[in-house]
Amino acid sequence: MSSMGRAGVAPAWRRPVAVVSFAQYPTCRREEHRNEVEVLMPVVAEALDAVGLTKDDMGFVCSGSSDYLVGAPFSFVMALDAVGAWPPLRESHVEMDGAFALYEAWVMLQSEDIDTALVYSFGRSSSGNIRRALGLQLDPYTMAPLWPDSVSLAALQARVLVDRGIASEDDFAEVASRCLRNATSNPNAQVSGTASAGDLMRDAYVVEPLRRHACPPVGDGAAAVVLAAGERASELVERPAWITGMDHRVETHALGARDLADSPSTRLAAQAAGLVGGVASKIDLAELHAPFAHQELILARALGLADGVALNPSGGALVANPLMVAGLARIGEAARRVMDGSAHTALAHATSGPCLQQNLVCLLSDQPGPAVLGGARTAGTAGTGGTAGTAGTAGTGGTAGTAGTAGTAGTGGAPGEES
Amino acid sequence: MADTEVLSSPHILEYPYSRSVGPVIGSFLAGLRDGKVLGVRCGSGAGERVVVPPTEYDPLTGEDSGEMVEVGPGGVVTSWAWESEPLQGAPLDKPFAWALVRLDGATTAMLHVVDAGSAGAMATGMRVLPRLVEPSARVGSILDLACFVPEGSDSPVRAQPAEPGNPAQPDDPAQPDDPAQPDDPAQPDDPAQPDDPVTTLSTPIRLDYRFSAGISQSRFLRGLVEGVFIGQRCPRCAKVYVPPRGSCPTDGVPTTEDVELSDTGTVTTFCVVNVPFQGQAIELPYVCAQVLLDGANISFMHLIQGIPADEVRMGLRVRAVWKPPAERGPSLESVLCFEPTGEPDAPYESYEEYL
Ligand SMILES: [Zn+2]
Numbered sequence: 001m002s003s004m005g006r007a008g009v010a011p012a013w014r015r016p017v018a019v020v021s022f023a024q025y026p027t028c029r030r031e032e033h034r035n036e037v038e039v040l041m042p043v044v045a046e047a048l049d050a051v052g053l054t055k056d057d058m059g060f061v062c063s064g065s066s067d068y069l070v071g072a073p074f075s076f077v078m079a080l081d082a083v084g085a086w087p088p089l090r091e092s093h094v095e096m097d098g099a100f101a102l103y104e105a106w107v108m109l110q111s112e113d114i115d116t117a118l119v120y121s122f123g124r125s126s127s128g129n130i131r132r133a134l135g136l137q138l139d140p141y142t143m144a145p146l147w148p149d150s151v152s153l154a155a156l157q158a159r160v161l162v163d164r165g166i167a168s169e170d171d172f173a174e175v176a177s178r179c180l181r182n183a184t185s186n187p188n189a190q191v192s193g194t195a196s197a198g199d200l201m202r203d204a205y206v207v208e209p210l211r212r213h214a215c216p217p218v219g220d221g222a223a224a225v226v227l228a229a230g231e232r233a234s235e236l237v238e239r240p241a242w243i244t245g246m247d248h249r250v251e252t253h254a255l256g257a258r259d260l261a262d263s264p265s266t267r268l269a270a271q272a273a274g275l276v277g278g279v280a281s282k283i284d285l286a287e288l289h290a291p292f293a294h295q296e297l298i299l300a301r302a303l304g305l306a307d308g309v310a311l312n313p314s315g316g317a318l319v320a321n322p323l324m325v326a327g328l329a330r331i332g333e334a335a336r337r338v339m340d341g342s343a344h345t346a347l348a349h350a351t352s353g354p355c356l357q358q359n360l361v362c363l364l365s366d367q368p369g370p371a372v373l374g375g376a377r378t379a380g381t382a383g384t385g386g387t388a389g390t391a392g393t394a395g396t397g398g399t400a401g402t403a404g405t406a407g408t409a410g411t412g413g414a415p416g417e418e419s
Numbered sequence: 420m421a422d423t424e425v426l427s428s429p430h431i432l433e434y435p436y437s438r439s440v441g442p443v444i445g446s447f448l449a450g451l452r453d454g455k456v457l458g459v460r461c462g463s464g465a466g467e468r469v470v471v472p473p474t475e476y477d478p479l480t481g482e483d484s485g486e487m488v489e490v491g492p493g494g495v496v497t498s499w500a501w502e503s504e505p506l507q508g509a510p511l512d513k514p515f516a517w518a519l520v521r522l523d524g525a526t527t528a529m530l531h532v533v534d535a536g537s538a539g540a541m542a543t544g545m546r547v548l549p550r551l552v553e554p555s556a557r558v559g560s561i562l563d564l565a566c567f568v569p570e571g572s573d574s575p576v577r578a579q580p581a582e583p584g585n586p587a588q589p590d591d592p593a594q595p596d597d598p599a600q601p602d603d604p605a606q607p608d609d610p611a612q613p614d615d616p617v618t619t620l621s622t623p624i625r626l627d628y629r630f631s632a633g634i635s636q637s638r639f640l641r642g643l644v645e646g647v648f649i650g651q652r653c654p655r656c657a658k659v660y661v662p663p664r665g666s667c668p669t670d671g672v673p674t675t676e677d678v679e680l681s682d683t684g685t686v687t688t689f690c691v692v693n694v695p696f697q698g699q700a701i702e703l704p705y706v707c708a709q710v711l712l713d714g715a716n717i718s719f720m721h722l723i724q725g726i727p728a729d730e731v732r733m734g735l736r737v738r739a740v741w742k743p744p745a746e747r748g749p750s751l752e753s754v755l756c757f758e759p760t761g762e763p764d765a766p767y768e769s770y771e772e773y774l
């Protein structure tokens with residue numbers, strides 16, 4: 001399927017769906033005591049309890065995780081014990097970040113016979129050497145045999161920004177300094193601090209040109225989100241965080257065939273999700289899944305966000321990057337701020353693959369209203385003509401389906417030590 | 420619960436993948452073996468490009484790609500990153516640069532490494548030449564290209580063969596230090612002749628983990644050292660799970676009440692293993708059975724011995740045969756097997772629910 005074809009398709013959704021609950025396990029360097037089920041149970045319970053629901057009320061359950069993180073085949077099946085899978089649930093799993101599981105649940109909720117869904121993800125990044133494990137998501141013929149690690153590939157991307165004068169190492173430090181400062185008010189963050197960019201520039205390189213602060217910490221965590229459709233959402237909470245549009249796009253796995261300084265797949269996904277015309281100027285905050293500091297700069301440029309938009313108020317993936325969880329947590333963090341009234345509209349982004357290969361954009365609003373919905377449909381139409389050139393030049397392969405398409409997915413990686 | 424020390428152990432995931440490569444990647448790999456780098460034409464007219472490494476399709480449009488063309492041998496570094504502490508399996512066991520290299524005649528860049536000595540010798544835009552391993556050691560792999568070297572440095576075309584996937588150094592001091600190395604089934608016995616196609620590629624994979632058993636399983640495993648089965652009861656449905664995983668898979672709630680179970684139980688179902696297999700440690704034929712311990716609400720798999728294989732049956736009453744205390748560890752191997760107790764068979768209705 002060509003990306004041009006999909007760019008012109010309006011979101012095929014018939015009724016509004018909202019995030020009504022979000023819970024997160026405080027990310028830690030290594031969860032020594034609890035296994036995956038023991039980590040997940042309190043998170044799933046918290047997300048359900050917050051809206052007075054049980055797993056028996058869920059019309060659909062979808063999870064995101066990767067067996068490569070702990071080296072245990074079908075670990076996601078065992079993780080179902082945290083939900084309770086008897087009598088049998090309508091259930092699915094993606095070998096990807098939980099954000100892509102949320103996408104599948106959002107699609108499922110267009111079906112009239114269900115109106116709630118539970119989405120969860122878990123990631124024990126500490127069990128193995130995550131920098132190496134992520135190398136196995138690469139082309140197995142010409143890349144994986146070299147064992148390129150996730151930080152080195154991100155460093156190749158950062159170098160392109162520096163070489164082209166788009167951003168400097170000081171800019172990376174500015175991003176990290178802001179994220180760490182934002183994290184001081186995030187109890188689920190793994191690292192936080194008040195160091196200035198100047199202070200951070202004294203950090204050693206992990207892989208030049210990426211210094212310690214420009215790389216995410218390795219951590220274990222879990223997250224859960226409850227989605228509800230239509231009136232059910234309004235019954236459950238006072239202010240649902242309505243998903244007004246969502247889309248994801250993927251670029252070629254041939255790293256050397258991509259423009260690593262740009263993220264055309266993010267741009268296309270955002271347009272298809274409804275980030276067109278005046279919508280960008282209405283966004284209050286953006287939670288961007290940028291495991292490496294320079295990737296936040298690439299994403300913000302690709303999305304064309306206005307200067308006033310608060311970027312990663314939670315601190316983002318630079319302060320807590322449990323693999324398979326950090327993307328879902330971006331949607332959860334953005335939704336939480338819509339639900340608590342601190343934002344009217346928010347953008348959440350999740351990524352997968354090396355160097356921002358695949359990107360998902362989710363727009364959230366305190367209004368299910370037709371205005372933004374209409375925007376999304378316009379975007380689809382405009383995309384046919386307006387964005388085909390971009391798609392043809394830079395995108396590739398169209399939109400990957402969610403369920404089981406991506407093999408080992410994931411992104412980021414880490415310096416191998418706690419920051 | 421908090422008094423239980425949680426168990427963890429090293430866990431190695433290792434497998435020698437053999438992959439079919441197809442005609443395009445196969446030609447690329449055969450080219451490397453024969454000392455040249457091949458790309459593939461994609462697009463047409465002003466949009467024509469040469470993609471390296473080649474793909475079966477245009478990575479931008481998905482259209483079929485065209486003819487193979489030789490590129491290089493030299494090229495230009497389009498980006499690089501300095502690896503000062505190479506990880507396990509890296510192509511070089513000394514500091515090097517990861518690099519995207521656009522070979523002369525190519526439109527796209529390929530990922531590889533540059534042996535430059537120091538970061539100071541690296542620059543975007545610098546010219547590099549390939550260094551291939553000795554012809555007799557080439558197998559048709561991206562690793563036949565050992566690395567790139569800065570143009571003008573000595574002996575650019577000879578190097579010792581790289582050993583795919585082998586650790587340059589242990590990457591985690593907590594990991595075992597004498598890992599078995601993976602077999603390499605695609606290693607040819609006879610040197611390949613030029614123009615022989617490459618059809619398969621061996622990509623050995625090894626990952627090292629530290630597996631954590633969690634709180635509930637740790638209690639179960641410690642019980643095995645003491646010669647007892649410890650299960651856990653669900654506070655909601657009262658079912659007893661062994662081994663416990665910390666939750667009731669039906670209700671999704673934590674199980675916190677420990678239950679010491681009898682070491683007698685009932686065979687709910689079984690199979691007779693007749694076919695030899697790699698790693699087989701027990702004389703054939705033998706019986707693998709699901710054993711439902713008395714007082715438990717879930718069965719687990721174990722061996723049945725002390726009875727001819729053809730006499731094992733559903734409902735057979737069995738008792739655990741424990742290893743002597745000094746030989747037990749936190750593992751189900753502390754139980755040698757289950758043997759018949761000699762009691763009458765359990766009635767079908769008593770285990771019907773657990774089939
Ligand atoms: Zn129960």
